[in-house]
């Protein structure tokens with residue numbers, strides 16, 4: 001009798017050991033499903049990221065970008081700016097764009113690129129866009145930024161096949177603010193840019209332009225004033241970014257680089273110099289006003 005019990009226990013132990021080693025060593029033996037469990041875990045991790053992104057979005061972003069990502073603001077008055085126009089937030093669904101596309105204004109890679117790269121989205125979310133209601137969220141962790149971006153991408157299927165164009169090479173010239181560059185930049189500006197920006201140096205006001213987005217819920221296009229470099233901050237103020245903006249344009253707006261496609265890279269830098277010259281001139285003027293008061 002005892003002999004049979006001992007033999008039976010060996011058989012049971014043998015079966016258990018066999019079952020344990022026959023499971024791939026990559027996956028710890030699991031009493032339930034073995035390898036399938038891992039897929040379930042990956043899926044859980046994925047949806048946890050989206051879940052975190054949703055939570056952050058619905059705390060930090062939805063009032064301006066809309067609960068469904070369509071830029072229908074919960075608090076429209078938060079979108080008024082000091083320079084007059086209301087600036088609507090980006091529509092992540094494409095619903096309010098006239099071609100039903102998702103178009104980001106700032107895509108380092110190219111004007112034709114409708115989507116921005118993750119790297120760039122992180123930059124914008126961290127820094128914000130100066131002179132607009134879009135605040136910077138510089139205390140978000142890398143994990144939180146990844147989660148937010150993953151969640152934003154759920155608003156439009158186009159992200160699935162999207163490959164961002166690599167940004168153009170940028171090397172700031174050593175003589176960026178030299179008088180020669182500024183003078184060359186002024187000439188180019190007066191030739192090609194004043195149609196919209198006007199001769200600001202001599203006091204003219206930039207002209208309002210239609211964008212490619214509708215005022216949410218209406219069929220009128222959102223108007224935006226082309227930048228006044230003397231009185232308004234640049235959204236993307238670093239020289240590298242001003243260069244990229246002139247080179248690739250601002251998506252969804254009339255600021256379209258096809259209009260100066262014949263300018264070479266050095267001429268683009270001349271224009272960056274002149275834009276900086278105007279910006280500094282504006283700052284000096286306001287300093288003088290403060291000093292004389």
Ligand code: HEC
Nearest residue numbers: 060061064078087088089090104105106125129132133134
């Ligand atoms: C107070 C309002 C407000 C809040 C809150 C806000 N945004 Fe924005 N956001 C804007 C506005 C306005 C713009 C458009 C600026 C422009 O058109 O120049 C914008 C633009 C953007 C852009 C697009 C930039 C481009 O190149 O087109 C991204 C991405 C973005 N916001 C992400 C976020 C995320 C993520 C959050 C939350 C963490 C957030 N925003 C919170 C107002 C807001």
Ligand code: HEC
Nearest residue numbers: 192193196209226227234235236245250253254255260271
């Ligand atoms: C057809 C109209 C038009 C022309 C021509 C034009 N722009 Fe613009 N530009 C705009 C508009 C509109 C904006 C503002 C877009 C916005 O804020 O959404 C703008 C914004 C800018 C900005 C601001 C970027 C920032 O970070 O805030 C720069 C720099 C700029 N333009 C430079 C130029 C230069 C240099 C030229 C000439 C080579 C030029 N633009 C020609 C319409 C134009």
